[in-house]
Amino acid sequence: MTQNCLSAATLYVVATPIGNVADMSSRAVGVLREVDCVAAEDTRVTRHLLDVHGLQTRLIALHEHNEERAAQSVIQMLSQGKRVALVSDAGTPGISDPGSRVVRLVREAGFVVSPVPGANAAAAAISISGFACPHFLFYGFLPARQSARRQALEGLAPLLYSVVFYEAPHRIIDCVSDLVAVMGAERRILIARELTKLFEQTWCGPLSQALAWFAEDAHRSKGEFVLVVEAAPEPQGPDPISPEAEKTLGILLEALPLKQAVALTVSITGTHRNVLYERALSLKQAI
Numbered sequence: 001m002t003q004n005c006l007s008a009a010t011l012y013v014v015a016t017p018i019g020n021v022a023d024m025s026s027r028a029v030g031v032l033r034e035v036d037c038v039a040a041e042d043t044r045v046t047r048h049l050l051d052v053h054g055l056q057t058r059l060i061a062l063h064e065h066n067e068e069r070a071a072q073s074v075i076q077m078l079s080q081g082k083r084v085a086l087v088s089d090a091g092t093p094g095i096s097d098p099g100s101r102v103v104r105l106v107r108e109a110g111f112v113v114s115p116v117p118g119a120n121a122a123a124a125a126i127s128i129s130g131f132a133c134p135h136f137l138f139y140g141f142l143p144a145r146q147s148a149r150r151q152a153l154e155g156l157a158p159l160l161y162s163v164v165f166y167e168a169p170h171r172i173i174d175c176v177s178d179l180v181a182v183m184g185a186e187r188r189i190l191i192a193r194e195l196t197k198l199f200e201q202t203w204c205g206p207l208s209q210a211l212a213w214f215a216e217d218a219h220r221s222k223g224e225f226v227l228v229v230e231a232a233p234e235p236q237g238p239d240p241i242s243p244e245a246e247k248t249l250g251i252l253l254e255a256l257p258l259k260q261a262v263a264l265t266v267s268i269t270g271t272h273r274n275v276l277y278e279r280a281l282s283l284k285q286a287i
Contacts, residue, residue: 005034006035006083007114008082009078009111009112010078010111010114011074011084011114012031012085012086012115013085013094013113014031014032014085014116014118015092015117016119017119018091018119018121019090019200020196023118024053024118025118029053031085032053032055032085035057035082036057036058036084037058037077037082037084038057038058038060038085038087039060039061039062039084043060046059057085067098067099067101071101071102071106074102079111085116086099091120095120119196121195124226125164125192125226126162128190128192128202129228131162131228133231135162135231136162136163136228137164139152139156139163139165141167141168142175149174156183157232159231160232162231163228164227164228165229169221169222169225172214173221176189176191176210180207180208180210185206186208187229188205188206188207188230189207189227189229190228191213191227192226192227192228193222194224195224195226201220241275241276245265245269245271246279248269249261249265249279249283253280258277258284262276262280
């Protein structure tokens with residue numbers, strides 16, 4: 001790739017490997033070689049990545065503590081027609097990593113932002129979960145405090161799609177304990193540890209067995225984690241109306257107001273009130 005292949009005054013958001021340096025795409029290497037500057041979350045981490053690929057591109061620091069200020073330096077370079085790449089330590093910038101604010105500011109300044117896609121830990125974990133649900137929610141990191149974490153999980157528990165979390169090693173056991181308590185012991189979870197790295201390890205099973213899996217080997221609670229919890233089960237519809245309940249409801253509707261007829265039929269047959277109410281409305285309309 002030559003510099004002429006890159007557009008002037010453009011910010012390239014470049015995904016980098018989440019562990020295995022061989023996952024770096026040839027396009028990403030070419031962009032990092034040809035841009036005028038690379039804005040990196042940690043210049044030491046990115047310098048190592050550049051060295052692996054024999055790149056000498058200039059680096060500047062752009063992390064969560066200086067993102068607004070560093071964005072102005074990026075915008076100044078773009079205003080001079082230069083090409084800038086944005087990278088985080090691993091994966092795609094702006095996804096549980098710095099980057100979203102600089103992208104917003106660059107766009108507001110009128111410059112083009114172009115993605116160079118690549119490795120993503122959430123997508124990698126979902127691809128090996130085997131969960132059939134076609135929809136998922138990427139949540140990222142849960143709150144550190146247990147009360148806030150459980151509150152967040154209570155809102156997520158009934159959702160009908162898989163939920164993806166990132167978690168740090170010092171909180172993984174507490175996090176999984178809360179998942180068991182809130183999501184239910186029978187929900188399945190994929191635990192992906194150190195994805196694409198030397199000590200990659202994955203386990204999938206019911207939440208009821210997850211803590212025991214960690215307890216079997218102290219090393220299993222070390223490293224960076226992606227958790228995929230399967231979707232909540234589809235709600236079961238109420239039982240259909242039995243012939244006896246249908247007959248009882250019909251007789252009572254001939255003599256009583258609708259609500260009273262429904263209430264008595266519930267007492268007599270034990271059929272779900274909502275089902276009887278909907279059926280009673282249909283019968284009334286047919287009269």
